[in-house]
Amino acid sequence: MTAVSLPAARSPRSRRRSRAARRAPVYVLVYAGALLLAAFSFLPVLWAISTAFTKTENLYSTPPQWVPSPVTFEHFSAVLGNPQILRGLLNTVVISVATTVVAIVVGLLGAYGFSRYRFPGRNTLLVSVLFTQLFPRVVVIVPFFITLRHLNLMNTRQGLVLVYLMAVFPIAIFLMKGFFDNIPREIEEAAIMDGASLPRMLLQVVIPMCRPALVAVAMYSFILAWNEFLFALVFTQGADLRPLSVALGFYIDQNGIQWGELMAASLLMSLPAVVVFIAAQRLLIRGLSEGAVKG
Amino acid sequence: MTLASLDRPRGGSVSAARSRRRRIALQKWGPAYVLVLPAMVLILAMMVYPLVQTVVFSFSTVQLPLLTPVFAGLKIFAAVAADPDTLPIALRTLGWIAGTVVIRFVLGFVGALLFNARVRGTVWLRVLVIIPWTLPSVVAANLWRWMLQGDIGVVDQTLRAVGLGALATDWLGDPTFALWAVMLTYSWQGFPFVMLLLLAGLQGIGQDQYEAAALDGARWYQTFRHITLPSLRGLIAIALVLEVVSSINSFDTIMIMTGGGPANATLTFGINIYRTGFSLFDFGKASALSVLLFVAALVVFVVHGTLSRRVARAHGEQSL
Numbered sequence: 001m002t003a004v005s006l007p008a009a010r011s012p013r014s015r016r017r018s019r020a021a022r023r024a025p026v027y028v029l030v031y032a033g034a035l036l037l038a039a040f041s042f043l044p045v046l047w048a049i050s051t052a053f054t055k056t057e058n059l060y061s062t063p064p065q066w067v068p069s070p071v072t073f074e075h076f077s078a079v080l081g082n083p084q085i086l087r088g089l090l091n092t093v094v095i096s097v098a099t100t101v102v103a104i105v106v107g108l109l110g111a112y113g114f115s116r117y118r119f120p121g122r123n124t125l126l127v128s129v130l131f132t133q134l135f136p137r138v139v140v141i142v143p144f145f146i147t148l149r150h151l152n153l154m155n156t157r158q159g160l161v162l163v164y165l166m167a168v169f170p171i172a173i174f175l176m177k178g179f180f181d182n183i184p185r186e187i188e189e190a191a192i193m194d195g196a197s198l199p200r201m202l203l204q205v206v207i208p209m210c211r212p213a214l215v216a217v218a219m220y221s222f223i224l225a226w227n228e229f230l231f232a233l234v235f236t237q238g239a240d241l242r243p244l245s246v247a248l249g250f251y252i253d254q255n256g257i258q259w260g261e262l263m264a265a266s267l268l269m270s271l272p273a274v275v276v277f278i279a280a281q282r283l284l285i286r287g288l289s290e291g292a293v294k295g
Numbered sequence: 296m297t298l299a300s301l302d303r304p305r306g307g308s309v310s311a312a313r314s315r316r317r318r319i320a321l322q323k324w325g326p327a328y329v330l331v332l333p334a335m336v337l338i339l340a341m342m343v344y345p346l347v348q349t350v351v352f353s354f355s356t357v358q359l360p361l362l363t364p365v366f367a368g369l370k371i372f373a374a375v376a377a378d379p380d381t382l383p384i385a386l387r388t389l390g391w392i393a394g395t396v397v398i399r400f401v402l403g404f405v406g407a408l409l410f411n412a413r414v415r416g417t418v419w420l421r422v423l424v425i426i427p428w429t430l431p432s433v434v435a436a437n438l439w440r441w442m443l444q445g446d447i448g449v450v451d452q453t454l455r456a457v458g459l460g461a462l463a464t465d466w467l468g469d470p471t472f473a474l475w476a477v478m479l480t481y482s483w484q485g486f487p488f489v490m491l492l493l494l495a496g497l498q499g500i501g502q503d504q505y506e507a508a509a510l511d512g513a514r515w516y517q518t519f520r521h522i523t524l525p526s527l528r529g530l531i532a533i534a535l536v537l538e539v540v541s542s543i544n545s546f547d548t549i550m551i552m553t554g555g556g557p558a559n560a561t562l563t564f565g566i567n568i569y570r571t572g573f574s575l576f577d578f579g580k581a582s583a584l585s586v587l588l589f590v591a592a593l594v595v596f597v598v599h600g601t602l603s604r605r606v607a608r609a610h611g612e613q614s615l
Contacts, residue, residue: 026412027412027414030409030412030414030417031414031416031417033405033409034406034409034410034414034417034420034421034424035420037402037405037406037409037420037424038420038421038423038424040483041423041424041425041426041427041483041487042423042424042426042427044427044438044439044442044483045426045427045430045438047438047441047442047449048434048438048441051441059447060446060447060452061452062452062455062456063452063453063455063456064449064452064453064456105333106333106334106337109329109330109331109332109333109334110330110331110333110334112330113326113327113328113329113330113331114331116327117324117326117327117330119323119324119327119328120324122327125331125334125335125338128338128342129334129338131342132338132341132342134592134593134596135342135589135592136540136543136544136565136588136589136592137544137546138543138544138546138564138565138568138569138585138588139568139585139588139589139592140345140585141568141569141572141573141585142349142352142568142572142578142581142582142585143345143346143348143349143582143585144341144345145572145573145578146345146348146349146352146362146578147340147341147344147345147348149362150348151340162341163341165337165341166337166341166342169334169337173334198326226431227431227432227433229431229432229433229546229547229550229551230546230547230550230569233550234569234573245431245433248433248434248437249433249436249437249547249550249551251437259441262437262441263437263438263441266433266434266437266438269431269433269434270429270430270431270434273429273430273431274426274429274430276429277425277428277429278422278425278426278429
């Protein structure tokens, strides 16, 4: 059916070349489209970078100056010498690390319990873990505010960690539970046969096995806490406890907004998230879509 | 309970058997309860308790500074319903959700199709496209606020430089443009997520299907309609739901760029909850608004669940 009906006797190579020629305009079109999309996405980022390295007096020129001349580091040094920004950075680091550590502990224990035991109340509890994810974030600020007030945790780092934990631990549990469900129990059974206690087995057998899931949970929790703005805004007051996100959200002094400094600080704040996301794109997407399918 | 009572041992005292059974149960399940205890405490303290409190508050006038609720029946909800601002805010929020979801989805889908074609030299472009999604929302909002500044922003400066200075305006200060500007920012940051999600789906479609279609002489739009779309149906549903949820949740971008202004042009439901509770300190009303928004979100989930089940059944497949 194929070779016979083809006009004349064309060599396979020329046939391939003609198909390539036919598809060339499509390639050009696709490339142009991708280029356009990339420009839409990346030009603003480029502008942020450019602004951060441009002297203040050159910031407002017409036409806009995309390549700073001269390149200046004055905005970065101003930001790194700004006590409020440094304070915010410290708060953010402390809160993100604490959230990550606690989320891993709660997630690991919970996931292991849910995966390996069929105890009464298990399903109800699992559904309630998922249920917490249904709440729109703007809906929970009032409930969380009331609760933190009653727990005397308003305006504390611990309170903020507790709130972030609520955002993170369901994902942590489901990610790691999915992981445990897929690894056979034989190794653990062997460990129990050898007389290992539960805590020892968790530490020496389970944790080493689930390292990929742990890394995913850690990255997710850290970035969420690092970037979060709404909860930080509502549950902390005053410059002492405010994380970097809130400090940057309202970055203004008596001379108005210093855009060069703001962009320099923004670049610094973006670094961890950009690095982690680009490194772990695939992992995160898989986790998110699987979680969604199961939900 | 009933099952357990069936296999009650014949001889011996009932209570001894029960305590033995309890001991065995504890041995068997005790560790499980210890393991899930932290999660349980979190749910009780940070979900059940807040939920109850908020419902109580929404039926109360709340007195500061101790947040003492005084029962007021449906007075708060009635006040919300009678407030002339409520309807415009609700409609604006619906518009915001529809607008951002559509823009994000269209850009994301187009991006996924473009990068799925695997044209040489587009891999690095894909990385560039993803970068906005990785930025903290605070950074994205501030960046666009800077670009859209009246006169000094790069958008106005560029317009002026190419002779379109008449179009230059204070984008965020003008009620006609502010909502669109914020929507654009929000979608700019969010569409790469849709793109990555759908791209993963596209790459999972078997190449043999396309080859078979090509052999049968199918046009590109036929392949798209009969192979690509059906294969992606599940992921598209997921993407849409996730985007609706994230759109309801959106706060940071609006708060930083406009704070709900100018002249309430960007005042959405979420911003309104924040403003009512934490600028006006009216916790009764803020609670009532939260309850309303939560019910609305719940309706979205239920409707989506029912619809997707019906669609799945119509196609003779398992629901997601």
